[in-house]
Amino acid sequence: MIQRDAYLNKLIQFRDTDLIKVITGVRRSGKSVLLRLYRDYLKSQDIADEQIIYLNFEELELLSVRTAEALIAVLTPKLDKTLHQYLMFDEIQMVDGWQTVINGLRVSYDCDIIVTGSNAKMLSGELATLLSGRYVEIPIYPFSFKEFLAAKKITSDSREIDQAFIEYEKYGGFPLVTLSQVELKDAILSSLYDTITLKDVAERAKVRDIESLRALGILLPR
Secondary structure, three states: OOOOHHHHHHHHHOOOOOOEEEEEEOOOOOHHHHHHHHHHHHHHOOOOHHHEEEEEOOOHHHOOOOEHHHHHHHHHHHOOOOOOEEEEEEOHHHOEOHHHHHHHHHHHOOEEEEEEEEOOOOOHHHHHHHOOOOEEEEEOOOOOHHHHHHHHOOOOOOOOHHHHHHHHHHHOOOHHHHOOOHHHHHHHHHHHHHHHHHHHHHHHHOOOOHHHHHHHHHHOOO
């Protein structure tokens, strides 16, 4: 995993506070990786395994957990009121009524809660309503050029830096694209564009004329 210290340090800064930590960002920007980095950090601080509950709602075992009731059923055997626990929920927006469960956990247990979610489902104004203001949002973005160089193992004084900037300018900083072979980058970017623009935008805005949306995206300057 690529270290993203700036974001990780923000999570660490809010560790063991009453605030729910909400990691938001565009698809494939690195939210899940950041959550795993935080889990690894906690383990490095001698936090016991039974104190860490990590659920990724994209995993096969959790595909059936899509309601508040189902989430409570999964969590109940793992929760322990005698421990201070770290609760991590990846792609929490997939669970209907998740905010009720999260607020209930905050009130009922001694716990530190971190969740990730897509920008398409968790905009700042909505989070304030859903979580009663008891949260801090940590937006995450694709690689900066500095992170891009680190991922490529290119130092700032390298002769490769000019070529690296040309590549960064052309393909951007999505981690998956950055770490892929050149011949795959266009296809991956095209897939990301379709998913973000057509699925997230169309779904959120309830756009029915998908072809017109696609045409508009092609016309807009990038």
